[in-house]
Amino acid sequence: MHGAVIHGAGDVRYEDLPDPTLEHPTDAIIRTVAACVCGSDLWRYRGTNPVPRPTPIGHEYCGVVEEVGAEVTDVKVGDFVVGGFNISDNTCALCRRGATANCLHKQPYAGAQAELLRIPQADGTLVAVPGRPDDALIPSILALSDVMCTGWHAAVVAGVGPGTTVAVVGDGAVGLCAVLAAAQLGATTIIAMSRHADRQALAREFGASHIVVERGEAGAEAVRALTEGIGADCVLECVGTHDARTQAIACVRDGGNVGLVGLPHGDLPMEDLFWRNVGVKGGPANCRAYLPHLLDLVLRGVIEPGRVFDLELPLSEVGEAYAAMDERRAIKALLRP
Amino acid sequence: MHGAVIHGAGDVRYEDLPDPTLEHPTDAIIRTVAACVCGSDLWRYRGTNPVPRPTPIGHEYCGVVEEVGAEVTDVKVGDFVVGGFNISDNTCALCRRGATANCLHKQPYAGAQAELLRIPQADGTLVAVPGRPDDALIPSILALSDVMCTGWHAAVVAGVGPGTTVAVVGDGAVGLCAVLAAAQLGATTIIAMSRHADRQALAREFGASHIVVERGEAGAEAVRALTEGIGADCVLECVGTHDARTQAIACVRDGGNVGLVGLPHGDLPMEDLFWRNVGVKGGPANCRAYLPHLLDLVLRGVIEPGRVFDLELPLSEVGEAYAAMDERRAIKALLRP
Structure with missing residues (x-):
C-alpha cells in the first residue's frame, strides 16, 4: 500500500509501505476513504518539532473495515467507520467518565494519511456509520476525526x-x-x-x-x-x-x-x-465520547463541519497538501486515495 | 465604639475608634453580634504581608441593623443579618451571572472585628435572617460570612x-x-x-x-x-x-x-x-450568590459549619484570638462584643 512519510522539515513523500496487519485481537484494519492534514502535522513540517527518522504521518481518517481481530465485536468487515485522533478502549475508568482522550490504554496511530490503517482498540475507537454514507457527507464525517x-x-x-x-x-x-x-x-x-x-x-x-x-x-x-x-x-x-x-x-x-x-x-x-x-x-478532545452525538448531527444534516475543507487532492499529492496549508493557501486539505 | 486594629506583625490591639456613620445612601450600619479571625488575617499578623499603618481589621461578621441609608430597601433596622467577606451590589452584570465576588462595585470592609460596622451596598451584600436566630445558631451563621x-x-x-x-x-x-x-x-x-x-x-x-x-x-x-x-x-x-x-x-x-x-x-x-x-x-467565593441557600441549610439544621470554631473569646481579647490561631492552638476563633 501507499502512504505519507515525513522525512524532515518541508519533506513529506508518498511512498510504498508494507500493508498493516492485525497485531492484537482488538485491532482492525481499515481501507481509507478520506484523510486530511492537521495543523499539528505542520509542527514537524515547519521544523518546530524534530523528525528523528522517516515516519508515517496523519491521525484523521474515515474508511471501510477490511479485517477485524478475534476480539472485535462492535464493528465488522464492510462497516463504514470514523475514529477520533486519539485511540481509546472506551471501557477503562477514565473512558467511563468521558475522558476518552486520556484513556488508560491510549496509543498513537501509525500514520493515517495512507491507503490502509491499523486501528488498535477498534471497538473503543471506531464508530460505525449506518449504511454507506452519501459521498457529499464524507468531508463532514472526516471532520469529526479531529477538528x-x-x-x-x-x-x-x-x-x-x-x-x-x-x-x-x-x-x-x-x-x-x-x-x-x-x-x-x-x-x-x-x-x-x-x-x-x-x-x-x-x-x-x-x-x-x-x-x-x-x-x-x-x-x-x-x-x-x-x-x-x-x-x-x-x-x-x-x-x-x-x-x-x-x-x-x-x-x-x-x-x-x-x-x-x-x-x-x-x-x-x-x-x-x-x-x-x-x-x-x-487539552486533547474526548473524541470517542463526542462522536456518537456529533455523527448524528452530521447524518441529520444539522451541522456541516466538512465545509472547513477548502482543498481536495488525491492522497498521492499529499506533499502539495502540506505545502498549501503551510503557505496558508488552504485552511484544511482533504485527501482521497 | 471599640474594634481591632493591627499595628504590625504580632500586634493586634483592641482600641477605641470613631463610630462608623452612613456615607452613602446605600450604606447600613450594623451592631456586631459575632465576628471572627480569618486565616488570611494572619498574613499581616505573621509579617507575610506588610502593615504600612495601623489598620482596622476583619471581614467576617453577623449582627443587627442599626441604621440604613435612604436607598436601602431590602434590609431594615432591627434585622439580624449576615454578609459575605466581599461587598457586592447584586445587580451589576457580573452579579447577575452569580459572580458576586467580582462585583463591578466591590470594595473592602473597614474592619469587621468591631462593635459597629458600616456595610456599603447593604441591599446587595446583606441577607436577613428571619426573626432573631437562636444563640446556638450564631456560629454557623457567622461561618457563612467566609469559610x-x-x-x-x-x-x-x-x-x-x-x-x-x-x-x-x-x-x-x-x-x-x-x-x-x-x-x-x-x-x-x-x-x-x-x-x-x-x-x-x-x-x-x-x-x-x-x-x-x-x-x-x-x-x-x-x-x-x-x-x-x-x-x-x-x-x-x-x-x-x-x-x-x-x-x-x-x-x-x-x-x-x-x-x-x-x-x-x-x-x-x-x-x-x-x-x-x-x-x-x-478565587474569592461568590458569597452573596451562595448565602440564601446556605443560610437555609443552616436554619433547617442540615449543616452546622459553626463547628469549625473551637475557641470563643470576648471581642476585647481579639489579640489572644490571633495568638491562638497563629500558634495553631485553635482552628478558628469566634469573637463576641
Missing part, C-alpha cells in the same frame, strides 16, 4: 450552554468548528475573532452573531462592548500561541472560563486568574 | 456533583467546610487529607468517607487507591501553598478539576495540565 471534536471540546470544557456569551480566538478549522459547537450548545452571543473575509463568512454561516477584527486590547475592548462591558462568559482559544492565550484571558469576564485546545505555550498568570475567578481547562 | 462560602466555592468551581469523587487538601476551617460542601452537593467518595485526629473526626462528621494522612506522592497514591486507580474527579485545594497545589494536581484524575480557594503561589505547570485535560478554577 469538529476539538472545537466541541473547547466549548464543553469552557462551559458553553444555553444563553451564554462566547468569544472564539482563532479562525482556522478548529476555531470555525468551535463557533459551530457554541451555536449547537445554545450560546446566544457568539463572537468570532477573524480578519479573513472568507473565514468570517463561514463563521457567520456556522452561527457567529458578531465578528471582531481587532486584536490585542482593542480586540478585548470590542468583545466587552458586545457583552455588557464585562467580557464573554466563555472564551475558546483555538490557536495555541502565547498571543492567542493572552487574547483569550483578556476577553473572558471575571468568573468565566477559557477553553484551551491550542497547544500550551508558557505558564498561566495564575494570580490574575485567581482574583478574577477565571477558570482554565483544555 | 463555609469559601469551601462551597471550591466545590462548585471544581464541578462537585452527585456521584463524584472528591479529595480535599487542607483540614483547616475552609477545608472542613469544603468536605461539608462536597457532601451536600452529592459526592459519594469524599477523601479528607488530614493528620490531626480532632480535625479528622470533624471531617468524618461533615461527610468524609475516607481519611488520608499521607502527603506528597504517598498521599496521591492513597487517593488513587480509593478512586479506581485514577485519582479524584474533583480536588479542592484549601491551603494556598505551593506544596498544597502540587498535592492537588497530583491527586486529580485526568479530565478532572482542581478548585482553588487557597491563595495562588507561583504559576501552574500548564503543559502537564493540558495533556491531562485537568481544569483549574478558583
Whole structure:
C-alpha cells in the first residue's frame, strides 16, 4: 500500500509501505476513504518539532473495515467507520467518565494519511456509520476525526450552554468548528475573532452573531462592548500561541472560563486568574465520547463541519497538501486515495 | 465604639475608634453580634504581608441593623443579618451571572472585628435572617460570612456533583467546610487529607468517607487507591501553598478539576495540565450568590459549619484570638462584643 512519510522539515513523500496487519485481537484494519492534514502535522513540517527518522504521518481518517481481530465485536468487515485522533478502549475508568482522550490504554496511530490503517482498540475507537454514507457527507464525517471534536471540546470544557456569551480566538478549522459547537450548545452571543473575509463568512454561516477584527486590547475592548462591558462568559482559544492565550484571558469576564485546545505555550498568570475567578481547562478532545452525538448531527444534516475543507487532492499529492496549508493557501486539505 | 486594629506583625490591639456613620445612601450600619479571625488575617499578623499603618481589621461578621441609608430597601433596622467577606451590589452584570465576588462595585470592609460596622451596598451584600436566630445558631451563621462560602466555592468551581469523587487538601476551617460542601452537593467518595485526629473526626462528621494522612506522592497514591486507580474527579485545594497545589494536581484524575480557594503561589505547570485535560478554577467565593441557600441549610439544621470554631473569646481579647490561631492552638476563633 501507499502512504505519507515525513522525512524532515518541508519533506513529506508518498511512498510504498508494507500493508498493516492485525497485531492484537482488538485491532482492525481499515481501507481509507478520506484523510486530511492537521495543523499539528505542520509542527514537524515547519521544523518546530524534530523528525528523528522517516515516519508515517496523519491521525484523521474515515474508511471501510477490511479485517477485524478475534476480539472485535462492535464493528465488522464492510462497516463504514470514523475514529477520533486519539485511540481509546472506551471501557477503562477514565473512558467511563468521558475522558476518552486520556484513556488508560491510549496509543498513537501509525500514520493515517495512507491507503490502509491499523486501528488498535477498534471497538473503543471506531464508530460505525449506518449504511454507506452519501459521498457529499464524507468531508463532514472526516471532520469529526479531529477538528469538529476539538472545537466541541473547547466549548464543553469552557462551559458553553444555553444563553451564554462566547468569544472564539482563532479562525482556522478548529476555531470555525468551535463557533459551530457554541451555536449547537445554545450560546446566544457568539463572537468570532477573524480578519479573513472568507473565514468570517463561514463563521457567520456556522452561527457567529458578531465578528471582531481587532486584536490585542482593542480586540478585548470590542468583545466587552458586545457583552455588557464585562467580557464573554466563555472564551475558546483555538490557536495555541502565547498571543492567542493572552487574547483569550483578556476577553473572558471575571468568573468565566477559557477553553484551551491550542497547544500550551508558557505558564498561566495564575494570580490574575485567581482574583478574577477565571477558570482554565483544555487539552486533547474526548473524541470517542463526542462522536456518537456529533455523527448524528452530521447524518441529520444539522451541522456541516466538512465545509472547513477548502482543498481536495488525491492522497498521492499529499506533499502539495502540506505545502498549501503551510503557505496558508488552504485552511484544511482533504485527501482521497 | 471599640474594634481591632493591627499595628504590625504580632500586634493586634483592641482600641477605641470613631463610630462608623452612613456615607452613602446605600450604606447600613450594623451592631456586631459575632465576628471572627480569618486565616488570611494572619498574613499581616505573621509579617507575610506588610502593615504600612495601623489598620482596622476583619471581614467576617453577623449582627443587627442599626441604621440604613435612604436607598436601602431590602434590609431594615432591627434585622439580624449576615454578609459575605466581599461587598457586592447584586445587580451589576457580573452579579447577575452569580459572580458576586467580582462585583463591578466591590470594595473592602473597614474592619469587621468591631462593635459597629458600616456595610456599603447593604441591599446587595446583606441577607436577613428571619426573626432573631437562636444563640446556638450564631456560629454557623457567622461561618457563612467566609469559610463555609469559601469551601462551597471550591466545590462548585471544581464541578462537585452527585456521584463524584472528591479529595480535599487542607483540614483547616475552609477545608472542613469544603468536605461539608462536597457532601451536600452529592459526592459519594469524599477523601479528607488530614493528620490531626480532632480535625479528622470533624471531617468524618461533615461527610468524609475516607481519611488520608499521607502527603506528597504517598498521599496521591492513597487517593488513587480509593478512586479506581485514577485519582479524584474533583480536588479542592484549601491551603494556598505551593506544596498544597502540587498535592492537588497530583491527586486529580485526568479530565478532572482542581478548585482553588487557597491563595495562588507561583504559576501552574500548564503543559502537564493540558495533556491531562485537568481544569483549574478558583478565587474569592461568590458569597452573596451562595448565602440564601446556605443560610437555609443552616436554619433547617442540615449543616452546622459553626463547628469549625473551637475557641470563643470576648471581642476585647481579639489579640489572644490571633495568638491562638497563629500558634495553631485553635482552628478558628469566634469573637463576641
